[in-house]
Amino acid sequence: MADALRAGGTPAIELTGVVKEYSGHGEVVRAVRGVDLAIEEGEFFSLLGPSGCGKTTTMRMIAGFEEPTRGVVRLHGQDVTDVPPAKRDVNMVFQSYALFPHMSVYENVAFGLRRRGVDRDELDRRVREMLEIVDLAGREKRRPRELSGGQQQRVALARALVNRPRALLLDEPLGALDLKLRQAMQIELKRIQREVGITFVYVTHDQGEALTMSDRIAVMNDGLVEQLAPPREVYERPATRFVAGFIGTSNLFSGVVDRIADGLAVLRPGPGDRVLVPVEGKPAEGDTIDLTVRPEKIVITAEEPGGDVSKVRGTVAEVVYLGTSYSYAVTLGNGAEVTVFQQNAHSSDSSAERGDPVWLSWQPRHSYAMGS
Amino acid sequence: MRRVRAALAPYLLVLPGGLWLTVFFAVPLLAMLSLSTQEGNLVEGFRQTFRLQNYVDAVTLHWEPLVRSLLYGLATTAAAIVIGFPLAYWIAFKGGRRKSSYLFLILLPFFVSFVIRTISWKFLLTDEGVLLGPLKDAGVLPQGFHVLATDFAVIAGLTYNFLPFMVLPIYVALERIDPRVIEAAYDLYASRTQAFLRVVFPLALPGVFAGVLMTGVPAASDFVNASVLGGVDNTMIGNVIYNQFRASEYPMGASLSFILMALMLLGIFSYARALGTEDVLEVAAR
Numbered sequence: 001m002a003d004a005l006r007a008g009g010t011p012a013i014e015l016t017g018v019v020k021e022y023s024g025h026g027e028v029v030r031a032v033r034g035v036d037l038a039i040e041e042g043e044f045f046s047l048l049g050p051s052g053c054g055k056t057t058t059m060r061m062i063a064g065f066e067e068p069t070r071g072v073v074r075l076h077g078q079d080v081t082d083v084p085p086a087k088r089d090v091n092m093v094f095q096s097y098a099l100f101p102h103m104s105v106y107e108n109v110a111f112g113l114r115r116r117g118v119d120r121d122e123l124d125r126r127v128r129e130m131l132e133i134v135d136l137a138g139r140e141k142r143r144p145r146e147l148s149g150g151q152q153q154r155v156a157l158a159r160a161l162v163n164r165p166r167a168l169l170l171d172e173p174l175g176a177l178d179l180k181l182r183q184a185m186q187i188e189l190k191r192i193q194r195e196v197g198i199t200f201v202y203v204t205h206d207q208g209e210a211l212t213m214s215d216r217i218a219v220m221n222d223g224l225v226e227q228l229a230p231p232r233e234v235y236e237r238p239a240t241r242f243v244a245g246f247i248g249t250s251n252l253f254s255g256v257v258d259r260i261a262d263g264l265a266v267l268r269p270g271p272g273d274r275v276l277v278p279v280e281g282k283p284a285e286g287d288t289i290d291l292t293v294r295p296e297k298i299v300i301t302a303e304e305p306g307g308d309v310s311k312v313r314g315t316v317a318e319v320v321y322l323g324t325s326y327s328y329a330v331t332l333g334n335g336a337e338v339t340v341f342q343q344n345a346h347s348s349d350s351s352a353e354r355g356d357p358v359w360l361s362w363q364p365r366h367s368y369a370m371g372s
Numbered sequence: 373m374r375r376v377r378a379a380l381a382p383y384l385l386v387l388p389g390g391l392w393l394t395v396f397f398a399v400p401l402l403a404m405l406s407l408s409t410q411e412g413n414l415v416e417g418f419r420q421t422f423r424l425q426n427y428v429d430a431v432t433l434h435w436e437p438l439v440r441s442l443l444y445g446l447a448t449t450a451a452a453i454v455i456g457f458p459l460a461y462w463i464a465f466k467g468g469r470r471k472s473s474y475l476f477l478i479l480l481p482f483f484v485s486f487v488i489r490t491i492s493w494k495f496l497l498t499d500e501g502v503l504l505g506p507l508k509d510a511g512v513l514p515q516g517f518h519v520l521a522t523d524f525a526v527i528a529g530l531t532y533n534f535l536p537f538m539v540l541p542i543y544v545a546l547e548r549i550d551p552r553v554i555e556a557a558y559d560l561y562a563s564r565t566q567a568f569l570r571v572v573f574p575l576a577l578p579g580v581f582a583g584v585l586m587t588g589v590p591a592a593s594d595f596v597n598a599s600v601l602g603g604v605d606n607t608m609i610g611n612v613i614y615n616q617f618r619a620s621e622y623p624m625g626a627s628l629s630f631i632l633m634a635l636m637l638l639g640i641f642s643y644a645r646a647l648g649t650e651d652v653l654e655v656a657a658r
Contacts, residue, residue: 065555085558092559098552102574111570112560163560 010077011038012167012199013062013090018071020057031057033223035071039167039201044193046202046210049220050246058220059169059203063092076166086115090167091160096176097152099144105131105155106140112163130162133192150181157192167199174209186212207247211235219243236294237368244292244370251293251338253367257285264364265289270333272304273312276364283369290370296341297366300328300352305361314338316356328352330360408626418622426627434612434628441609442635444523445592448530449538452587453580455531456538460579461572463539464546475543478536486533490600493529494520497601521603529597537586545579546572581647589636 020032032054039045047055060066061073064085073081080088091112100108109130113123131137134154144152153173160168173189174182190213193200204210210217211231218228219242227239238244244252255267255275265283267275277291293310305311317337318329328340338360352358409426412418431438463474481489496503497519507513519525549572557567595610602608609632616625 063559065558085555086561086563092556094552094556096550096552098550098556100553100556100571111557111562115561115563115566159556159560 009041011074012041012043012076013037013039013201014072014074014077015058015062016072016074018058018061018068018073020054020061020066021069030223032061032068035220035223035225037218037225037228039199040215042197042199044190044200044202044213044215046204046214046217047220048204048207048210048217048247050205053220054223055203055205055220056171059092059171059201062167062201063090063169064088089165090169091163091165092169092171093156093160093173095171095173097144097156097173099152099155099159101144103143104140105136105142105144105147108144108155109158109162111159116163126162130158133161133195134158149177150185153177153185154188157189161192161196161198164196165198167201170200170202172204173202174204174206182209189213211247219246221246238292238370240370241290249295249339249341251295251298252290253293253336254288254290257283257287257289259285265369267291269312269336273333275310275312275367276308277310277367277369278364279369291367292370293338293362293367295327295339296325296343297362298338298340298360299362300330300340300342301359301361302352302356304359309361309363310367311359311361312338313357313359316352316354316358319352319354330358404626404629407622408630410623412623414620423623426623427631430624430627430631433624434609437607437609437612438628438631438635440607441592441632442639444527444530444598444608445588447523447527448534448591449584449588451527451531452535452538452583456535456583457542457576457580460539460542460546464543475540478539481532482536487596487600489533490529490596493532494600497525520601521606523606525601526598526606526608529601530591530594533594533597534587534591537590538583541582541586542576542579545576545582549575577647581644584643585640589640592636593632 015035015037018032018035019030022029022031035054035058037058047058049055057066061068062075064080064083064087068081071081072079075089085092100111103111106127109127110123113126118126128137128140131140134157136151136154136158139147139151144155147155153176156173170189174185177185186209189200193213202210202213211234214231216228216230217234218225219234220226221242227234227243229237229239234243235247238247238250241252244250253267253269253275255269257265257279258268259266260279260283263278263280265277265279267277267289269275275291277289279289283289299305312332314330314332316328317331320327320329322341323344325344326342328342330338330340332338340360406420407418409420409422409424410418411421411423459478463471463478467474495501498504499518499520500508504513504517504519508515508517553575554567554571557571562570592608593610595608595614598606598608598611609628613625613628613632616622616628
């Protein structure tokens with residue numbers, strides 16, 4: 001992956017074999033267990049994972065607040081592994097903002113420029129311009145605590161961006177905002193990123209946020225990157241069980257390959273059932289494979305569907321009305337439970353009731369075989 | 373009924389403290405104020421003559437220890453900041469899980485009586501004592517060298533006694549600083565010195581302010597240190613006031629007390645003004 005990207009130019013940020021270990025109480029905690037990443041110039045890149053997966057530690061190593069135990073961090077091709085944060089050309093937007101409480105909005109934003117000795121006129125122009133971009137013009141004299149959460153968030157953004165860093169690191173920046181504001185800020189962040197054209201590295205545990213904004217996502221778990229791909233691919237073709245489970249709702253099947261034909265493996269979970277999975281070479285007849293199907297890809301019908309589709313029989317265990325859709329829980333013959341989303345487009349859609357025997361079917365391409 | 377009780381609750385809560393302060397602070401204070409303008413002596417009794425000349429006499433006769441007390445108070449405060457700030461800083465940021473143990477160590481001397489502590493300093497610093505004796509015998513110090521009965525001895529004693537009052541509030545202020553705010557300063561190109569001067573110190577100011585109040589005021593009005601560690605040239609206003617009352621010169625003692633109080637309030641208010649009181653108090657309130 002890293003090699004393929006390097007061909008297209010020097011990556012903005014590159015991590016090679018990065019490991020971070022903490023020792024304490026006589027044991028070693030491995031927060032990051034070997035991460036290789038190449039983040040392209042101008043990319044909106046997300047590090048996504050549950051808390052404790054190493055995403056924040058990874059970001060802090062890029063910012064320079066943590067030194068890797070092993071491995072190399074490069075910014076624009078330059079090895080910065082031992083360079084302190086003050087001398088790195090990246091800026092950070094902290095979780096809970098970390099604004100200077102004793103300074104006005106203006107002084108907060110001007111802080112970096114002052115440290116770099118930017119002359120007074122240019123400083124004033126750049127600070128005001130940046131406050132304009134984040135829609136805070138006229139609030140220069142306010143103290144951070146006099147601002148709403150969303151406004152503080154924008155001050156934090158302005159304070160970092162005004163320095164025109166070559167990359168901006170954002171550590172769960174929307175975590176403290178309520179849902180409506182968070183969604184508005186997601187769009188706002190994406191707009192600002194396009195406007196300034198700076199590489200954004202975004203740390204979040206919120207899969208929706210990562211899917212909405214990112215060009216690419218690195219899904220992390222237990223100190224390792226499980227998958228690095230564009231949002232669509234991460235969602236549609238999760239590489240591992242963990243990714244499939246962490247991102248969205250996912251149905252996991254596990255079965256023995258009955259036969260292979262035309263690049264499709266055929267599984268027979270129960271009598272009359274047939275699951276078709278596209279496979280690339282590796283599995284042979286008799287192998288066990290894991291596969292996922294997203295709930296919205298599955299069609300629920302009373303009669304057995306025709307054509308070359310995957311189809312399994314089951315019984316409706318639960319129907320949940322969600323407004324725009326229905327969610328069905330269907331129990332299969334082997335006891336496995338499958339979630340199905342059905343758009344609430346026609347009034348006849350809710351035909352299946354609790355206890356009904358039904359057929360579930362989906363296109364072969366919607367089955368996705370995973371690694372372990 | 374419940375509403376009446378709820379409305380009364382705040383007053384009931386204030387009542388014990390309010391009563392205590394009225395009886396034992398406000399009333400004696402007014403009595404002293406009245407005393408400060410009276411005339412007379414113990415034998416013939418004191419009469420209220422509203423004699424403001426008492427204040428003029430107090431200043432003319434005792435301006436020297438008055439000025440000395442203020443200077444000692446300032447020196448003690450300055451020394452306590454210089455010694456106390458790094459101490460508080462270290463405990464707050466590098467103390468790790470032992471923070472409370474370190475704070476306890478700072479408070480440990482308080483378990484020994486103030487007077488005993490000061491007298492033990494006298495033993496330490498006395499001319500042929502454990503400290504100076506061997507140094508003199510070894511010829512490191514001249515035979516005539518002495519520490520007791522100098523400005524240094526009194527200021528050192530005051531600093532020692534009041535240091536915890538400087539360390540604790542500064543510690544509390546530093547402890548409340550979000551470490552990410554300091555990281556943000558580094559991230560925005562600040563050097564260690566700049567991060568300290570622009571971010572850490574300003575945010576610790578409410579603590580320093582409280583520390584200055586709690587150290588400077590009692591230090592300037594102290595009399596134990598001067599009488600135990602000082603000599604005739606180190607008399608503080610506290611000693612003078614104490615002696616006036618012992619000699620039954622009540623009006624003089626009272627007027628000196630009020631002069632000291634006025635000077636101190638004046639100093640504190642102009643200090644708060646210079647720092648920007650609102651800011652200090654506001655930041656402190658969070």
